[in-house]
Amino acid sequence: MLEDLYLVILVGTVLVLLAAFSSLLASRFGTPLLLLFLSVGLIAGTDGLGLEFDNAGLAYFIGTLALAVILFDSGFQTPISTFRQAAAPALTLATIGVLGTSILFGIAADWLLGIGLFEGMLLGAIVGSTDAAAVFFLLKTSGIVLRDRIRSLLEIESGTNDPMAIFLTIALVELLSTGGGFEQLGLSVLLGFVQQMGLGLVAGLLGGRGIAFFIAKLSVDRGLLPILILALSIAVFALTGALGGSGFLAVYVAGLYAGNAGLKRAPSIRRFQEGMTWLAQIIMFLILGLLATPRNFDAILIPGIILALFLIFIARPVAVSMCLWPFGFRRRETLFVSWVGLRGAVSILLAILPILGEIEGSYAFFNIAFVIVLTSLLLQGWTLASVARWLRLTVPPRIGPVEKFELELPGAADHELLSYRVVEGSPVATGSRVPRWARPSLVIRNGRSMRYQYAGRLQPGDHVYLFISPRFPPLLDRLFASRTPVAEDDEEFFGEFTVNPDSQASSLAEAYGFELDDTENEMTIAEVMSRRLGGYPSYGDRAPIGPVELIVRETDADGVIVSAGLSLSPPDDTLLTFLRTTGSGRSALGRLFKGTRSKD
Structure with missing residues (x-):
């Protein structure tokens, strides 16, 4: 038995x-x-x-x-x-x-x-x-x-x-x-x-x-x-x-x-x-x-x-x-x-x-x-x-791999203790400094511990311990993550141009010859995009407006659009050429674009 x-x-x-x-x-x-x-x-x-x-x-x-x-x-x-x-x-x-x-x-x-x-x-x-x-x-x-x-x-x-x-x-x-x-x-x-x-x-x-x-x-x-x-x-x-x-x-x-x-x-x-x-x-x-x-x-x-x-x-x-x-x-x-x-x-x-x-x-x-x-x-x-x-529903990763460990910190509800491993090619491994507000305290290198102030330039394989407010880890992730290679099709994801999201939406309508309602005429491009995306814009979202498509490239911690791209379908290329060669078009485009094609 x-x-x-x-x-x-x-x-x-x-x-x-x-x-x-x-x-x-x-x-x-x-x-x-x-x-x-x-x-x-x-x-x-x-x-x-x-x-x-x-x-x-x-x-x-x-x-x-x-x-x-x-x-x-x-x-x-x-x-x-x-x-x-x-x-x-x-x-x-x-x-x-x-x-x-x-x-x-x-x-x-x-x-x-x-x-x-x-x-x-x-x-x-x-x-x-x-x-x-x-x-x-x-x-x-x-x-x-x-x-x-x-x-x-x-x-x-x-x-x-x-x-x-x-x-x-x-x-x-x-x-x-x-x-x-x-x-x-x-x-x-x-x-x-x-x-x-x-x-x-x-x-x-x-x-x-x-x-x-x-x-x-x-x-x-x-x-x-x-x-x-x-x-x-x-x-x-x-x-x-x-x-x-x-x-x-x-x-x-x-x-x-x-x-x-x-x-x-x-x-x-x-x-x-x-x-x-x-x-x-x-x-x-x-x-x-x-x-x-x-x-x-x-x-x-x-x-x-x-x-x-x-x-x-x-x-x-x-x-x-x-x-x-x-x-x-x-x-x-x-x-x-x-x-x-x-x-x-x-x-x-x-x-x-x-x-x-x-x-x-x-x-x-x-x-x-x-x-x-x-x-x-x-x-x-x-x-x-x-x-x-x-179906073109993917977007390039915002950052590369990051090795992070959350450690328990008794009695401190307002701060977290995080440990990052420095990976090859990350910004901190190539010379970027860790912000003081992150309160870096300890570095473990080759089995030896040392204070951050005396560690010098961080090296791949180092473990860094930091005390940080719970709202800031995403910012540190960017510093400790390996760089994401720029893909050739980034324009397809984020548009041919970078648009200033703080510009007035009426300037966009003027440049491309379409009309907005009275409410949107008083808004910025970021506000119009957020409105048309249901109030929750996120990385890679697209908002068709008239003959163009505006794309969310980045949002801050509060979900506000801080970077946007503009995409034109092939039939609209002739319109773009026309706008580039006319006085009113150049004036409107100057208020909208930052002047460079997006390659981020």
């Missing part, structure tokens, strides 16, 4: 190690990490090495706990500034978008499989949400820098759309179990949505506030603090679910509140959360891979692939277009958001619910969902970077 227990522990540990080491392969070759985790489970399962695991209830229990950990960390790691920037469109996608995708997919599934509209909508709800783990990892390892607004939208949507998909799936499973009709569906969905989301939101806010309060008031051992936070987050999740609310929404909101509450020892908490999230992802994906039986895929393989293509190319794009249309997103931005609709472990986890609810054909639902997830990861996951470049 004990030998069997040890064998199970050994096999489980080996599988976790294989999944963890597979992340190296994913980083090297751009492989979707979730695909590798699932593959390890499939290879070890009943149709691979022969490990038998068919306990759907246990798989759902483990997956649910793992998902709660992942969602709490997703909220905890999301800065409130990022959430504000894209909250409205992201939450619209996470609710109305999931519902619209489920309905469109349900119609297609009913037509193709002949399973009934309710059953088709159930399958649509199962695969209706994007996977946060897959989206976060691919955006991190793809080697591209997306515009802030698009990146924030994708991260928030993938982190918040699980509660809606879970709610729809549970509602449809209950409806099919009781044999209800359309009237009952509409009423139950409406009442259930208000109850679950309302309680989930309130409980999440109260839970996040409670976590922040306890951590601030209690004197807890350093090693116990992250465990206490994790336990409290699980308690928020479980209590909200027991009261009839959405525990998944509650745990995400609690993480968002707590992560932005300025908790003490935040760096160590984040490191612990990151490790627990990786472990939760690996365990959840392995369990779901073990539960699958590939030999049963034959009968549903072709229909599953067809439905996956319908989801990728029709259902998701239509739902995204409808949701983003009121927020002024451009066509290529909408296309990219549609493409980054990766399905993952949540879809496979939800596919267990019909089995637990003893719905007829439930194992077929599970197998079809599995095929759809694999197709999505193979097709969308491997092409994310290429599609982003094709």
Whole structure:
């Protein structure tokens, strides 16, 4: 008996190690990490090495706990500034978008499989949400820098759309179990949505506030603090679910509140959360891979692939277009958001619910969902970077790599203790001085410590310790980062000319022969750009104005545009030539341009 227990522990540990080491392969070759985790489970399962695991209830229990950990960390790691920037469109996608995708997919599934509209909508709800783990990892390892607004939208949507998909799936499973009709569906969905989301939101806010309060008031051992936070987050999740609310929404909101509450020892908490999230992802994906039986895929393989293509190319794009249309997103931005609709472990986890609810054909639902997830990861996951470049939604990185470590500084809420490693080619390595307001105090060179004042010129490999106000680290990052090489296509990203953002917008209208409304005529170019970008301009954003396109090149810490570029489409080159040769044109252009083509 004990030998069997040890064998199970050994096999489980080996599988976790294989999944963890597979992340190296994913980083090297751009492989979707979730695909590798699932593959390890499939290879070890009943149709691979022969490990038998068919306990759907246990798989759902483990997956649910793992998902709660992942969602709490997703909220905890999301800065409130990022959430504000894209909250409205992201939450619209996470609710109305999931519902619209489920309905469109349900119609297609009913037509193709002949399973009934309710059953088709159930399958649509199962695969209706994007996977946060897959989206976060691919955006991190793809080697591209997306515009802030698009990146924030994708991260928030993938982190918040699980509660809606879970709610729809549970509602449809209950409806099919009781044999209800359309009237009952509409009423139950409406009442259930208000109850679950309302309680989930309130409980999440109260839970996040409670976590922040306890951590601030209690004197807890350093090693116990992250465990206490994790336990409290699980308690928020479980209590909200027991009261009839959405525990998944509650745990995400609690993480968002707590992560932005300025908790003490935040760096160590984040490191612990990151490790627990990786472990939760690996365990959840392995369990779901073990539960699958590939030999049963034959009968549903072709229909599953067809439905996956319908989801990728029709259902998701239509739902995204409808949701983003009121927020002024451009066509290529909408296309990219549609493409980054990766399905993952949540879809496979939800596919267990019909089995637990003893719905007829439930194992077929599970197998079809599995095929759809694999197709999505193979097709969308491997092409994310290429599609982003094709749609011209990437921007050059602002700075190169920087090696920075946050160190805890007890009793000093107004300052941080940072340690930078000087990298080759960085400004400080080539002679730039560290500002005195950064309070540099210590340099470690070749294992020896010395005061900064006596260290002389900093050298690559030095570790520099600084006390600094929390608002200034981005400025120091520029000094300690390696230089980013100037790309030949920078003009394409930032425009042919540098524009003075403090110039009057009326001068721009005069130069290019278009009209602004009375309000914008009194504004500066920076103010007009900010207005047309929804009040949250960010690096690389583009604001079409008349026959030109103004591009955000840099913003300050308060989000004010301090550098802008101007781009002309090819048909407008003749207009530019005309303006250069006329007196009024030269006068207007002189007020707008700083006189050099942008090559930054």
